Amino acid sequence: MKPDRMKKLTVLLGAGFSANANMPIAKGVSDYFNRDLRDKLLNFPSSEWAWIDDKDKTIINNGHLSFERLGYSYVFNELLNIYKSNNSDKFLNYEDFYQFISDSYKNNNKISKIFSDAKEQLLQDYPCLIEKEDSDHLVLFNYKQYFKVLPILNYLIADILQPIKMNDDELCLTFKYFLDYVKSFDEVNIFTLNHDLIVERILELGGIEYSRGFETNNSVLVANDKKLPVYTGNYNKKVRVYKLHGSIDLYKFNYVEKNLDGYDQLTGEYDYFMTNDYYEKHRCQRVDSTTGDIVQNMASDIVPKFITGTDKTIIIDNDKMYKNIYSDFSRIMLETENLFVSGYSFNDTHINQHLSKNNKLSFINHRITKDYPFSSNGKNISDFKDIL
Structure with missing residues (x-):
């Protein structure tokens, strides 16, 4: 007897998803x-x-x-x-x-x-x-x-x-049916265009473990005597969250080394790390992977890293993390059989080009401003209650 086939879901979230939590769009x-x-x-x-x-x-x-x-x-x-x-x-x-x-x-x-x-x-x-x-x-x-x-x-x-407008009880009530839907699948890939931390918070409230592709294993970034999670592209949970345009808790640590004159000089290498802790982002240091000795005392760029503006492709094409995330997005969209879209208006060309390559999937389009344009096999809904 053949084992049951894994049920997989792809989720694409736009600003309208966060609007359900009274977040500003x-x-x-x-x-x-x-x-x-x-x-x-x-x-x-x-x-x-x-x-x-x-x-x-x-x-x-x-x-x-x-x-x-x-x-x-x-x-x-x-x-x-x-x-x-x-x-x-x-x-x-x-x-x-x-x-x-x-x-x-x-x-x-x-x-x-x-x-x-x-x-x-x-x-x-x-x-x-x-x-x-x-x-x-x-x-x-x-x-x-x-x-x-x-x-x-x-x-x-x-x-x-940064501020989440709803309290935890309100979030659980508002997103109950979405969380139940996610739990009904064996593997879920969530792609979000939003910089906020709403999807992470509601997954945590729903008791759903997830990965954003960050790990502390082999990390050379430390703060307050502990390793910081850096982006590796290894998603080791059944629910995976991809921040397509970055996040307000994401920071970039640019590597520097002393040149012959003794001045710090950028090497071109960098790591992305995640934190919501004020002291971690300001006290982040780089250590030697072999000896553990500190080789760089501080990050020079403590600015939240997310992509905005109307021309995002330049950054995406020239950044190793975003290139990897969009490579995963392209591959997963081609393989997708079940797609749930919430709050996305289908106005981003660099997103639509990947959606348009799969017209055989079954979709649910929630909180619509436009009908789903790339397949006729699905339904439009206005309430999470209609998701099942």
Whole structure:
């Protein structure tokens, strides 16, 4: 007698999935940027950035200690004004705004004008600084530290997505039928386009073990006397979560070595590691894999690593982790017989090209804004209760 065939499920999650947990989707994130941005930013001694919104007095006080905080809020406000003037005074969405800023980085003349106009507006609002050209508030304009702008954007987006709006009981109730559906399969591959940690949290609440392809075995990254999980691409649980566009708990550790002059120099090698612990990301060190001796004292780039903007393929094609994840996505989609889609609007070409190669699968399309375009064998549903 032949053994029963394994039941396998592929899941694809978009922003609408997280919206079930009252998390902000594109418009919610965009609203933070589409307003007067002057004096809306906080910058902490740790180099991290956040919005002033919904912060208590202690956090606001700490976030006001940096002199750069005020200046960069004017830089972002100037970027916003230019962006909207280029789009008939409209703010399309935060990803388009992100791409505009990324593209502006390539034009030195544009950068100079942005910083010059931002400084002029700052001095109009704070005329007391006019006679203090050497003021710490104005240093960033003298050196045009534009390289900080995109990392600041990542911090600000992560700050919006970090809080989970629902409590655990509400999450369990909202996603009960989704969790029951996942448990009914022997093997589940979950591909999510979201940067937040909603799917991880509800799997944990449902008692479902999962892997994101990270392991501590053979990791050379340590913090607080313990190994940190680094990306290996080894998914060793029956439920596997692939963050197609990265995550707010994902960080990149770039390897450096001393050159002949004794200065740190990037080697081109790197590891991605995961943590939600403040001290782990700031105290991360690299050790020799053989001796265990510390060979690098700190990570130079503690910025949440996720892909946004309208041109994601450049990063995907040139990054070893994302290349591997998309290779798995391509392979698994070709093999998929059962597909569950939730909250995805089918607007990403680099995702659709893999979906379109399999028109024989059976699909369930949940919280639809569009019908599933690549197969007629399935159903559209508006409620998790209709999943079974």
